[in-house]
Every structure is written in C-alpha cells, then in structure tokens.
Amino acid sequence: MGEGLSPAEAEALWLSLRISSVAILSALPLAFLTALLLVRRRFWGAGLVETAVYLPLVLPPVAVGYLLLAAFGGRGALGGWLYASFGIRFVFSWTGAALASALITFPLQVRAIRQALEATDRGLIAAARTLGARPFDRLVNITLPLALPGIVSGAITAFAASLGEFGAIITFVSNIPGETQTLPLAIYAALQAPGGEMAAARLCTLSILLAVIFVSLGDLAAKRIWR
C-alpha cells in the first residue's frame, strides 16, 4: 500500500463502512425482537419463523439479490408502492446495498442475541420479579443490560461480515462507483480492468485488515460479560 489509496478506493472504503453501519444498526432492533420471540418460543409457527430468519445464511447471496430485485425493483410490488407512496427507491441506490447487507447478516445478529439471551441467569429475572418488576421493566432493566455484551459482539461480527457482502449487492443494486461500489465490488471491478491487479491487491489487503480489526473487536466485546 506504498502509494496510499486513490480517491476512488478511499470512496469505496468509506461507502463500505457507511453501508454496513446503516445495515447493522437499522436491523438491530428487529433482530433483538426476533431473538426474544425465538427464545420465548411459545407461539404457533415459531419453527417457521426460525427457518425464515436463518434462510439468508444458507441461500446463495445472488438468489437473495434476485429476490430483493423482484420485490423492491421498479416493477416489484413493494418497490412500486414504496416509490409511489413515499418516493423511496432501493434499486441502484446505496440504501439498497444496505438493505441487502442487512438481510444477509440478519441471521448472524439474531443468533448472537439469542445466545446472549439464553445465557442470562433466569434466577436474576426471578429475583427482579419478587422485587416488583413487571415484564417490560424486566426487559429494559435486567434482560437487555445483561445481554448487552453479547448483542454488541454479535453486531460487530455481523458488521465485519457485512463489509464482505458481494453477491446480493451486485445483483440487487449493481456496481456503481460512489453509490453502490463497496470494497468487494471495487476489487471485482479492478480485476475486470486491464492492469488492475495492483489496485485489487491493495483493496484486498485493506479488506483483510478491516476483517481482523472488527473480528477482534467482536471477541473483545463478548469477553465483557457481566459476572
């Protein structure tokens, strides 16, 4: 990386960080509620919800991208309605890239939060009950703070995974520099251009660096478990 990053490469880095941040943070509340629902597991169709949540983990990302395109594209039912009613458009937009990343990394978030919730000491919840704490009170003041290290760790790991998302993004919102061209897409574009190997190698090194940083941060957060 002797000569540093070109403006286009720096833009791809910045875009990656921004898209992944928005993807993870906006999916977090829904992931928490889903995890809570799955932990309690006392409703009809819980198994179905679980399968649906974990589906993006095993589905080819290209298929996820295609499904998103079918739903949110200009001629898709949801996409047409969103554009007509609110002027919101996902296709060819960085918000679409964020939506694709959020969907792909959703199972990772749900799984981490679920594990954190399952590890919370039921005895503490019982103690809170005998001291007069009602359900919502317990959720906010006991369950959530106790699960917080696990939630943060899961979010950081999902963020790291989101930085590497390729298939769903390129299928759904294409490869537009400055709009949807994240690091992996920039690597792909560099390899397509003649003499782009050096640029691809630089971006690849950058990706490895980011992955190492965020995976370590995720581990660190997981170790801050309350005792």
Added chain:
Amino acid sequence: MSLEVRLEQRLGAFTLDIAFTTKGRVTALFGPSGAGKSSVVAAVAGLSRPRQGHIAVNGRVLFDGASVFVPPEARRIAVVFQEARLFPHMNVEDNLKFGWRRALNKADAATISHVIELLGLEQLLRRQPKALSGGEKSRVALGRALLAAPDMLLLDEPLVALDQPRRDEILPYLEKLARETKLPMLYVSHQLDEVARLADEIVVLENGRVTAQGPVFDMLTDVGAIAGVPPLGAVFEATVVEHQSDGLTRLNFVGGVLFVPHLRQAVGVKVRVRLRAEDIMLALTEPTGISANNVLACTVTDIRMLGDHADVQLLCGAIKLVSRITEASRARLKLERGLKLYGVVKAVTVAREAG
C-alpha cells in the same frame, strides 16, 4: 402475621402434600434437603404455580387453585435466595433500591439509612457486586429485600452458600433483624442451630409432608419431635440480673439460675439461652468441687435410646433440657423416668436478645 399454606403438587414420583398455618413472627421451615422446602418457597413466592392449594398472607389470598394466582411482582413477598442474586450490572446502592423504587409504600430516607446501618453497608454503596465477599453479598441481598417494603420476608437458606466464618458474620445481622423489625419472616433452613437462634415457631417438613409444628422452645427439646435429627438441647429465655465482680453474669430463668461469662447486655434485658445436649452431664448426687459454674436439679421425663448413645429429656423447673450421654452411662446410672438428678452444664450459649 398469619401465613396459610396448603399445597398439592406432583413432581415425578415425589408428591408434595403440605398444609400449615402459622402466626409466629419468625417461622422456620425446617427439613432435610429433598423434603420439599424449595417447592414451598417457589409456590409462596409465586415463582411456580402448584396444581392445587391455597396461599394467604395476613388474609390476602395470593393463590387459590385455578381461580387466584397473584404474580410474584404483585405479591409483596421479598425473597432472599440461597445465592445472593445481586444484579451484576448495578452497584450496591442501585441493587438496594431496586425493590424500593418499585414499592407502593416507599420507605422514607430515615428507614433507608437505618437499614444500611443495620446491615453495615455504608462503605459498600458504590461497589459493584463482583467486588464483594460472599458475606457482603448476603447482607446486600437482605437489605434489598427489606427496602422493598414487603408484607413478608422469605429467606430460602440464605446462609447455605457461605462457609462457617461467613455464617457467623451474617447470623448476628439476622438476629438483629428478627428482633428489631416487625416484619414477618419465613426462614427456610436445614440447619437446626440457625433455626434455634432465629425462629419463634418451627414447621418440620419430611418427604413432602409436615411432620411436626410448634413453638421453638418446645420443639428443640422434644425427644423425637424432629425425626432423624438429634435434639439440639434446650432453648429458652432468661433475664440478666447481675454482672458480678468475679466476671460472671447471673441469669434468672423459670427453672433456676445460670452463670455465664460476662455479657454486654444491661441488667433487665431478656436473652435467648441455648444449652446443647452434648454440654449437659448427669450426676446422681449433687457434685461439689467441680469447675463447671452451673449445676441444675432436674427430673428425668423421657429417654430415647439411639444405638451407642441415649438422649435424656429432663425437666428443670418449667424448662425442658436434653442431655446426650453414652448408652454405657445410661445403663450404669440406671436412668429411668421420674428419677431426680443433677445436670452439670459445661457450656451455655447466649444466642441473642429475646425479641
């Protein structure tokens, strides 16, 4: 207070069929592990829902079969669990005030300071639970329960997780609590010495059933009242009458006089005294020239043979005592009911001020 408990529950092969009513201020639920104590605790606290039964505190029905089930958060029964169960993400002060913040009739600032002082927590308020010793955790858990302003305190073997030095650290606090607060308590334990120090009334549980119930003074000396557990000796009240110049304190009780090493309690104060069965020797004639300070004239009322030793129940004035001697001694002294003799007391334990 009055506590009414009737429970019917099947847990696998184990059947729980329990009924008791108590009006004692400190009631001990006593029994070996596996007797069903935990099931009673969970049901009274509302953390489990038995199939059938009835639970009421001071006439307020908390549970009645299928028709009434007040959830634990509305029961106003504060529980001190075996493990302290402090919230690890809150400091000691926030733990203490957790129940207080949610209480309907909040204790005032003076009461809060009093509880903090009573339990010696002044120096710990800013600390995190993980920085506390086992004994300190127990004291915080106790304070947290008290400040929730409950109708009743439910103590589920609060000392079982502690080693002996820590127990000795907490017991005086519990004694102070039993004496000073007017709060009714249900104290669950399988340790007879804790029960002897704290309780007014004992309910004995065995194999999911109540096998005996009564005032602590009678229960602990009744040979055979608590099957499987040796009688602990006598527990009774005595009054401090004089601090003598020879360093001994003189106590009066309905059966006579006891001399004990100097007590800090003032003259006129009532104390709870315990004479362990192992600490009473028997003599057919009044012994003279011995080191023991106390010799009591008694009558044998009952004898229970237990293999190589025997528990002899004695009546001394209006107080029942128990002496544990070897089977060989019993045979040599030809002990029988109605025999008059002397109990030589080797040691007296003053448990607490009587409340």
